[in-house]
Amino acid sequence: xxxxxxxxxxxxxxxxxxxxxxxxxxxxxxxxxxxxxxxxxxxxxxxxxxxxxxxxxxxxxxxxxxxxxxxxxxxxxxxxxxxxxxxxxxxxxxxxxxxxxxxxxxxxxxxxxxxxxxxxxxxxxxxxxxxxxxxxxxxxxxxxxxxxxxxxxxxxxxxxxxxxxxxxxxxxxxxxxxxxxxxxxxxxxxxxxxxxxxxxxxxxxxxxxxxxxxxxxxxxxxxxxxxxxxxxxxxxxxxxxxxxxxxxxxxxxxxxxxxxxxxxxxx
Amino acid sequence: xxxxxxxxxxxxxxxxxxxxxxxxxxxxxxxxxxxxxxxxxxxxxxxxxxxxxxxxxxxxxxxxxxxxxxxxxxxxxxxxxxxxxxxxxxxxxxxxxxxxxxxxxxxxxxxxxxxxxxxxxxxxxxxxxxxxxxxxxxxxxxxxxxxxxxxxxxxxxxxxxxxxxxxxxxxxxxxxxxxxxxxxxxxxxxxxxxxxxxxxxxxxxxxxxxxxxxxxxxxxxxxxxxxxxxxxxxxxxxxxxxxxxxxxxxxxxxxxxxxxxxxxxxxxxxxxxxxxxxxxxxxxxxxxxxxxxxxxxxxxxxxxxxxxxxxxxxxxxxxxxxxxxxxxxxxxxxxxx
Numbered sequence: 001x002x003x004x005x006x007x008x009x010x011x012x013x014x015x016x017x018x019x020x021x022x023x024x025x026x027x028x029x030x031x032x033x034x035x036x037x038x039x040x041x042x043x044x045x046x047x048x049x050x051x052x053x054x055x056x057x058x059x060x061x062x063x064x065x066x067x068x069x070x071x072x073x074x075x076x077x078x079x080x081x082x083x084x085x086x087x088x089x090x091x092x093x094x095x096x097x098x099x100x101x102x103x104x105x106x107x108x109x110x111x112x113x114x115x116x117x118x119x120x121x122x123x124x125x126x127x128x129x130x131x132x133x134x135x136x137x138x139x140x141x142x143x144x145x146x147x148x149x150x151x152x153x154x155x156x157x158x159x160x161x162x163x164x165x166x167x168x169x170x171x172x173x174x175x176x177x178x179x180x181x182x183x184x185x186x187x188x189x190x191x192x193x194x195x196x197x198x199x200x201x202x203x204x205x206x207x208x209x210x211x212x213x214x215x216x217x218x219x220x221x222x223x224x225x226x227x228x229x230x231x232x233x234x235x236x237x238x239x240x241x242x243x244x245x246x247x248x249x250x251x252x253x254x255x256x257x258x259x260x261x262x263x264x265x266x267x
Numbered sequence: 268x269x270x271x272x273x274x275x276x277x278x279x280x281x282x283x284x285x286x287x288x289x290x291x292x293x294x295x296x297x298x299x300x301x302x303x304x305x306x307x308x309x310x311x312x313x314x315x316x317x318x319x320x321x322x323x324x325x326x327x328x329x330x331x332x333x334x335x336x337x338x339x340x341x342x343x344x345x346x347x348x349x350x351x352x353x354x355x356x357x358x359x360x361x362x363x364x365x366x367x368x369x370x371x372x373x374x375x376x377x378x379x380x381x382x383x384x385x386x387x388x389x390x391x392x393x394x395x396x397x398x399x400x401x402x403x404x405x406x407x408x409x410x411x412x413x414x415x416x417x418x419x420x421x422x423x424x425x426x427x428x429x430x431x432x433x434x435x436x437x438x439x440x441x442x443x444x445x446x447x448x449x450x451x452x453x454x455x456x457x458x459x460x461x462x463x464x465x466x467x468x469x470x471x472x473x474x475x476x477x478x479x480x481x482x483x484x485x486x487x488x489x490x491x492x493x494x495x496x497x498x499x500x501x502x503x504x505x506x507x508x509x510x511x512x513x514x515x516x517x518x519x520x521x522x523x524x525x526x527x528x529x530x531x532x533x534x535x536x537x538x539x540x541x542x543x544x545x546x547x548x549x550x551x552x553x554x555x556x557x558x559x560x561x562x563x564x565x566x567x568x569x570x571x572x573x574x575x576x577x578x579x580x581x582x583x584x585x586x587x588x589x590x591x592x593x594x595x596x597x598x599x600x601x602x603x604x
Binding site for chain 2: 126
């Protein structure tokens, strides 16, 4: 079974700082990590390989340093990695990113399964996974929480929806985007780390995978960012402190009248 | 060009009722339609829907309804819905399409936008029309809500966006509104047929759905152990609220993942969010900070959750919650007598 896992390198969100004047993200000094939600996809791929045999290829599009994220995936247990990198990719929106990754996947086919995280924690769109499935005309399951069964031809999955979960049977090859429930990511192994240090990770340009200039990057993206700014959260917060029986009772009465004022409760 | 319609993609429940998000979408679309002076149409894909149910879309703001009736369109399978919509969009060429940022909308819209070779903006919190150009300006949060971005699709059509449930109130129902319901026949051959829906398991308890709840009561690490989560369930029941949780609570196995709010869980947008024993890690705040009202109860005065709260109580939740529940009950009983 050949499994492809598209991943993304993202800034560690809790460290992100914003330049208040320009509204831009300050990336200096911010640690870059594998998108946390991609770890579940990598883990699922490893578990499926342990059960079914086969290989795992992790792919990513990003600046040259995104190679570090691919090496981390190798350290966890992926077999090989490919990076799409070059200035022609810069500024790609989700459409252009899905197009570039789908084009790379076509070049390295055949494969049986593509597994990706549900979304990346920086862009937070969740559009690239479904986009790749659409470009490649693959059956798609988003919000996948469980694999019920898999054989050479089919996969049966459970996907999480608002009211519960539903079960889908899909022919392979297919694409799954997965949620946290699907697996418990393992730590890198010593052997994996050794492999990650030495493995050769090919870097392809747009030209290498046959994408004409202007079809990816800023130029090839249907959406354009008009402006970026810092959200204004203005909350005139009231803080009550519970020190004793009296303040406890008063605080709760205040809370109840607040709930009434906001029409959250009525009697 | 400017007369081209604005479309909303409706959603239905398993009982063939129109979901609230469909009406919220019409409220979003109505504003844009007034501004551009173009018709607003609701698109609905379903199976044996009742005409009086479809009329509700008109009463809630649609100028017309495109109704595609086919047995295989329920339950939702993305490939089928995407194929049908591609056909319709090519035929009618709407200028703007809005869908809910639900599991359905967030699956369908990216699939569709790739096929239509056009732009899509996810999870918008604001939509407006750019003066002069008449383009759709789409505002959305990114990087865990740390920044807001305004995005547009200048050349490709249609312009597509998903909007968060509960981020706009539906319009009041107006039975005097008139509009046409246009049934559209589709050919079986445009359906995909590769994916088979084997079944649906409803949530165990009759729970209020987190992503569309008006009120959410969430518990975190401060609850200390699984049994104490009953405090949250009880309070939620009294407030008719959905139950949420921080990542810490989910990772400790106190409550299941579908309840997780935050960066690796759900983004919610309720009228009121009660954070109980939640310190407010940035990942959690990213999932709930757009709530209309935030109430926090925590024993740590330094907890970040207080920075974004409208009302905060610094104190021991094990003292506060039981007494709060008791007082709520008393008040309720008092008024029932």
